Amino acid sequence: MNLTMRFYIIIFTILGLCMPGAIIRGQAQTLGAENPHGTMFFYTLNDVPVMPGLRELSDEALHFDKPEGRIVAATAISETVSPAAVRAFYARVLPELGWRPEGEGSFLRGSERLRLNIQAAEGVSIIRLQAAPR
Secondary structure (H helix, E strand, O other), X not given: OOHXXXXXXXXXHXXXXXXXHHHXXXXXXXXXXXXOOOOXXXXXXXXXXXXXXXXXXXXXXXEEEEOOEEEEXXXXXXXXXXXXXXXXXXHHHHHHOOOXXXXXXXXXXXOEEEEEEEEEEOOEEEEEEEEEEO
16 A cells, blocks of 8 residues: 555545534534524533523533533623523523522532523623533
8 A cells, every 4th residue: 555545544534533523513503402492502501591692602612521420511692681681591491490599600400510600791791601510
């Protein structure tokens, strides 16, 4: 087998390993995690809705599985929704999804804790959600 043939085999092998993940990520971003009612869900926290008016920053997403459970993070921003409105939305919606409030910005469900951190800077609301084992 000559050097050129080896080069092509290596390139096609690498592309073959990378492309299925890229295609799946592309479909998820194109289609969004959306249900038939139009509700958008976070890419990594696929059971937590993105509040209308928020825009998820997919580059900030994190998903890590470990034996004790998952560690998942998502970030969204808005130039039009206030931090108070975000707090009120998630305080109302998360209990409907099985998350039990536990103090300011903290919710429990099963063996997981969801933390909601909301900040405002220069007219932009920044929302960070993190789910991790208790």
